[in-house]
Amino acid sequence: MRVALLTLIGLALFPFFFHAIDGYAGLATQIVIVSIASIGFNFLLGYTGLLSYGHAMFYGSGGYVAALMLIRVMPQHPNLWLAVIGGTLAATALALLVGALAVRLYGIYFALLTLAFAQMIFFVVEQSQDWTNGDDGLQNFPTALLPVGPYTIDLGTPLPALALGPFGNLSDIKLWYVFAAVALLGVILGMRALTRSQFGEVLTAIRENEERSSLIGFNAAAYRLAAFAISGALTGLSGALRALYDGTVAVDAVGIDRSGSFVIYTIVGGVQTLFGPVIGTGLIMYLEAVLSAQISYWRLIEGVIFVAVIIFLPAGIVGTLTRKAAERARQRRALLAESLRARTGGPT
Amino acid sequence: MVALTQALLNGLVLGLIYVAIAVGLTIVFGTLRLVNFAHGAFYAIGAYIGLVVAQNWGLGPALLAAPIGVALFAVLLDRVLLRPFYGKDVTSQILVTFGIALIVEETLRLIFGATTQQYPALAGLATSVSLGPFVYPAYRLLFAAGVIVMLVLVWLFMEKTDYGLIVRAGVRDRTMVQLLGGNIRQASTIVFALGAAIAGLVGAAASPIYSIAPGTGFAFLVPSFVVVVVGGLGSFWGAVLGGLLIGELQSLTTLAFAPAANVIIYLCMALVLLLRPQGLLGESEVIRQ
Numbered sequence: 291m292r293v294a295l296l297t298l299i300g301l302a303l304f305p306f307f308f309h310a311i312d313g314y315a316g317l318a319t320q321i322v323i324v325s326i327a328s329i330g331f332n333f334l335l336g337y338t339g340l341l342s343y344g345h346a347m348f349y350g351s352g353g354y355v356a357a358l359m360l361i362r363v364m365p366q367h368p369n370l371w372l373a374v375i376g377g378t379l380a381a382t383a384l385a386l387l388v389g390a391l392a393v394r395l396y397g398i399y400f401a402l403l404t405l406a407f408a409q410m411i412f413f414v415v416e417q418s419q420d421w422t423n424g425d426d427g428l429q430n431f432p433t434a435l436l437p438v439g440p441y442t443i444d445l446g447t448p449l450p451a452l453a454l455g456p457f458g459n460l461s462d463i464k465l466w467y468v469f470a471a472v473a474l475l476g477v478i479l480g481m482r483a484l485t486r487s488q489f490g491e492v493l494t495a496i497r498e499n500e501e502r503s504s505l506i507g508f509n510a511a512a513y514r515l516a517a518f519a520i521s522g523a524l525t526g527l528s529g530a531l532r533a534l535y536d537g538t539v540a541v542d543a544v545g546i547d548r549s550g551s552f553v554i555y556t557i558v559g560g561v562q563t564l565f566g567p568v569i570g571t572g573l574i575m576y577l578e579a580v581l582s583a584q585i586s587y588w589r590l591i592e593g594v595i596f597v598a599v600i601i602f603l604p605a606g607i608v609g610t611l612t613r614k615a616a617e618r619a620r621q622r623r624a625l626l627a628e629s630l631r632a633r634t635g636g637p638t
Numbered sequence: 639m640v641a642l643t644q645a646l647l648n649g650l651v652l653g654l655i656y657v658a659i660a661v662g663l664t665i666v667f668g669t670l671r672l673v674n675f676a677h678g679a680f681y682a683i684g685a686y687i688g689l690v691v692a693q694n695w696g697l698g699p700a701l702l703a704a705p706i707g708v709a710l711f712a713v714l715l716d717r718v719l720l721r722p723f724y725g726k727d728v729t730s731q732i733l734v735t736f737g738i739a740l741i742v743e744e745t746l747r748l749i750f751g752a753t754t755q756q757y758p759a760l761a762g763l764a765t766s767v768s769l770g771p772f773v774y775p776a777y778r779l780l781f782a783a784g785v786i787v788m789l790v791l792v793w794l795f796m797e798k799t800d801y802g803l804i805v806r807a808g809v810r811d812r813t814m815v816q817l818l819g820g821n822i823r824q825a826s827t828i829v830f831a832l833g834a835a836i837a838g839l840v841g842a843a844a845s846p847i848y849s850i851a852p853g854t855g856f857a858f859l860v861p862s863f864v865v866v867v868v869g870g871l872g873s874f875w876g877a878v879l880g881g882l883l884i885g886e887l888q889s890l891t892t893l894a895f896a897p898a899a900n901v902i903i904y905l906c907m908a909l910v911l912l913l914r915p916q917g918l919l920g921e922s923e924v925i926r927q
Contacts, residue, residue: 335729341728341729341732341733343732391908391912394915395911395915397673397727397728397729398728398732398871399867399911399915401728401732402863402864402867402911403911405860405863406864406904406905406907406908406911407904407908409860409900409901409904410901410904410905413897413900414901417897546860550736550740553733553736557733586748587744587747587748589740589744589747590744590747590748592740593738593740593741593744596733596740597719597737597738597741600730600734601722601734604730
């Protein structure tokens with residue numbers, strides 16, 4: 291409950307924080323959307339130990355399928371729910387297919403097999419001119435509307451005008467942000483429940499000692515496949531939302547740099563933590579937006595940050611902070627116990 | 639028929655580049671158990687050193703400067719950054735070497751610009767030789783011969799010298815080699831520098847044939863990983879067989895149905911990984927790493 295409330299407050303304040311710095315209007319929404327993919331990537335790496343080098347295939351397929359549904363299936367009545375669900379399901383199906391083959395492999399072999407599939411999909415997307423418009427990608431697709439009960443909502447609508455001094459105006463924020471933030475909140479809470487469930491515990495057990503877990507009777511490959519599918523589904527959801535929000539999707543969504551970006555976001559923020567992927571995504575995307583406008587070698591800085599985190603903060607930003615906090619709490623408890631013992635004259 | 643022969647020759651040249659990069663990857667994995675995503679960076683650095691030297695002093699000095707410069711860079715990398723990662727899990731290694739590859743690529747972009755560099759028109763590069771019904775660039779044939787000679791030298795190093803013995807024994811049982819007094823550390827540094835030098839030399843030698851851009855290293859690295867996996871991680875002959883196979887496959891597919899050329903090699907790798915995960919000539923012990 292406390293986590294839900296704090297996340298809600300954080301998400302509610304997040305876009306205003308942006309305005310106070312320099313006002314990147316759409317960036318807050320993009321960060322919130324891409325964070326969902328990073329959470330999906332982190333679930334796979336953190337809870338199965340499998341490093342995927344091809345998550346862009348899920349992100350891209352989510353985006354392309356959502357866009358194609360609007361263009362080909364329902365151009366007259368573009369329904370956002372259906373487009374998002376379609377994109378997510380397509381990514382999930384792809385994850386089940388690739389996962390069925392990949393979860394038998396480990397380490398470098400798993401990374402390279404996922405990379406191989408992502409590269410195949412990249413070239414297929416690039417070559418399928420008729421469907422995907424090749425290098426240029428899909429643009430100008432119908433604006434998807436969101437039917438909720440009797441209302442039909444256009445997420446491009448700004449919130450009511452309300453001047454907030456240094457924090458800009460409430461109307462700077464569109465309904466898209468609210469929608470994406472609710473989705474992220476749901477994903478964070480779902481992920482928290484999932485990792486604390488029996489399913490999460492079995493996954494951890496398999497990661498730590500697969501042989502022993504198998505002998506107890508858990509089907510390790512099935513658990514890993516389930517984790518891979520969940521990870522792919524979240525990444526596809528993120529890709530679908532991003533395509534609909536941006537109103538465009540192009541081949542870079544399935545490219546190798548995209549796959550690498552989820553790796554970077556997650557590692558910088560902190561693998562195996564709930565909020566690490568969100569913080570990492572926010573930090574790197576924010577720096578990218580601010581710095582790439584001013585200096586041409588932004589990606590060099592990104593690389594240096596990434597390597598510095600791996601060497602100096604292997605647990606990532608959030609991982610290191612929570613570890614420090616846990617350490618301090620432990621020390622406080624030890625001190626307290628000692629002073630109690632001293633006062634009561636008990637055994638030291 | 640002419641087109642087919644030309645495609646086969648092109649496939650040989652491309653395949654030999656893959657072989658040279660893959661041999662470095664595979665011997666480094668064998669000794670250091672290091673999965674090196676930065677290996678493509680050695681190719682790119684070699685290509686740029688070669689370009690700069692060739693523009694000023696000609697091709698010969700370029701082919702000398704590139705491997706030496708890249709080997710020095712590799713030793714520095716080994717000593718300063720990579721050492722703590724040798725004993726660690728594969729994931730950390732992939733991550734840190736991926737980060738290094740990113741930094742090298744962007745540094746090259748910063749220095750030389752993002753555009754594709756043209757090689758200086760040196761005397762002799764444009765010469766063609768007649769091969770019966772068609773002519774073929776002489777430099778490509780020379781390049782292929784040179785790479786083959788280099789591979790033979792590397793093979794002799796691995797088979798006939800004490801360092802090679804330590805390296806090959808290290809692939810089988812690292813601890814035993816150390817117990818028997820083999821200096822695996824020193825051998826590792828030499829092998830790492832050697833693998834890098836090969837990639838650097840090939841980068842410099844191949845740049846009159848293929849274009850040079852900051853992303854070239856990674857562009858060659860990914861197919862080279864395909865080669866290593868197809869041939870078998872840690873196997874010298876696996877890298878040779880895999881490289882020639884992938885090079886020819888790519889070249890022949892370009893001839894038959896160009897849009898599939900980039901897909902086919904990944905399809906090939908996926909099939910090998912699923913049917914014979916240790917690779918065509920690999921040993922099954924390494925696959926669970």
